[in-house]
Amino acid sequence: MGTSFSTGHACGVAAAGNAHDYAHPHSARRTRSPHLMTRRRIALTGAAGSLAADIIPGLLARGHTIVGIDQRAPVDTFGCEFVECPVNDRAALLTALRGCDAVIHLAGIPLEAEWADILRANIDGTQAVLEVAEQLGIRRVVLASSIHSAGFVPVPTDGSLVPDDVRVRPNTLYGVSKAAVEALGSLYHDRFGLDVICLRIASRFAEPTGERTLSTWLSPADAARLFDACLQVPSPGFRTIWGVSANTRGYLSAEGGAAIGFRPEDDSERFAERMFAASDTDPSLLASDWDRAYIGAFSARRNHHASAAIPHALDLGICYTDRNRNDRHRGQRCLCRTPPLQSFWWCRAGARPERYQP
Incomplete structure (x- = not known):
């Protein structure tokens, strides 16, 4: 070069x-x-x-x-x-x-x-x-x-x-x-x-x-x-x-x-006041269970075992895809923070992992 x-x-x-x-x-x-x-x-x-x-x-x-x-x-x-x-x-x-x-x-x-x-x-x-x-x-x-x-x-x-x-x-x-x-x-x-x-x-x-x-x-x-x-x-x-x-x-x-x-x-x-007011219509602004547990927001290519790290995670029935992306899961709680550099994302819906194509 x-x-x-x-x-x-x-x-x-x-x-x-x-x-x-x-x-x-x-x-x-x-x-x-x-x-x-x-x-x-x-x-x-x-x-x-x-x-x-x-x-x-x-x-x-x-x-x-x-x-x-x-x-x-x-x-x-x-x-x-x-x-x-x-x-x-x-x-x-x-x-x-x-x-x-x-x-x-x-x-x-x-x-x-x-x-x-x-x-x-x-x-x-x-x-x-x-x-x-x-x-x-x-x-x-x-x-x-x-x-x-x-x-x-x-x-x-x-x-x-x-x-x-x-x-x-x-x-x-x-x-x-x-x-x-x-x-x-x-x-x-x-x-x-x-x-x-x-x-x-x-x-x-x-x-x-x-x-x-x-x-x-x-x-x-x-x-x-x-x-x-x-x-x-x-x-x-x-x-x-x-x-x-x-x-x-x-x-x-x-x-x-x-x-x-x-x-x-x-x-x-x-x-803060403006953010919490906006969270009424955009709950993705609120801290996830992962955010409350660890100082670093999670960003990973592979599926992580959230159930082992966060109590009752499998009972939440929530999606773990990136909350900041405009995808079909927009607005649902996010734990994984997968970056846009990857060709696919792993997400969880309840206990069932699936391969999600953006």
Whole structure:
């Protein structure tokens, strides 16, 4: 596969003093003084993805410059230099990362997929990025992990919070890949001395998409604040940190973020009343039994044994297909969250599994 390079310069902002302009309109607090901020030249992989689109404007507003890297051109480069190459192309990465002093690694398959594809993109790709960063002497790397790396951790029922470094309990093959991403980050810190922060991104959307995400929502503005905090903190070593906003209903700890200077300013609660009102006509917005049991929404290619994990599931007589798809089961309770990457979905109707063709 050929590699093309743009000829423009990495983008930045003319006046760093406007960093606070990117704060959420409902925020009461301001970002730190621009005179105290560290401005970095960042190699950002997965630059054509939606998370990149959420955080790049905020990082630019805080005075950073960005070299975007992806295997396809983004819809909007935000004026940044862009390098088109696969994340596993180490020769191209060596060129793209040269001159940068930090890496934000977002590239990868973001949903459940075939294992060979996940292995190549998410695990091999992460190792390639870390190896090239180490070769070039780049000491700061931020890795996008996921709540799915610990998706089978139970939702606390005693009012406690799930710690940032809770052990991995992946609930999908995708989650397994993110557990491996964290392990690679730990290795490259302990063995080669890189500062690596793994962000366990929870539910990053423009606004919460259902009752569960009232607890796990990460707003786009808070996502930008979080990644900037990872770039500002001196000598973080290796850490895993929840990527989540300051949600009233949250059950993920904020301690890890606070320790690096992350101060989320958004709360999903302002969407709650409208969401519950809408659930009168769209019950799929309400949390499923699975949502109430585990912190990671279930996303799987194969049929799962819900009856073993959720009491009386077989007595519910409900469908387990994706509640967000326009299919014949629209509006019924969903437990499996099967992504649209697969050619078929397994669903349950009572105790009888069937192969469902979309």
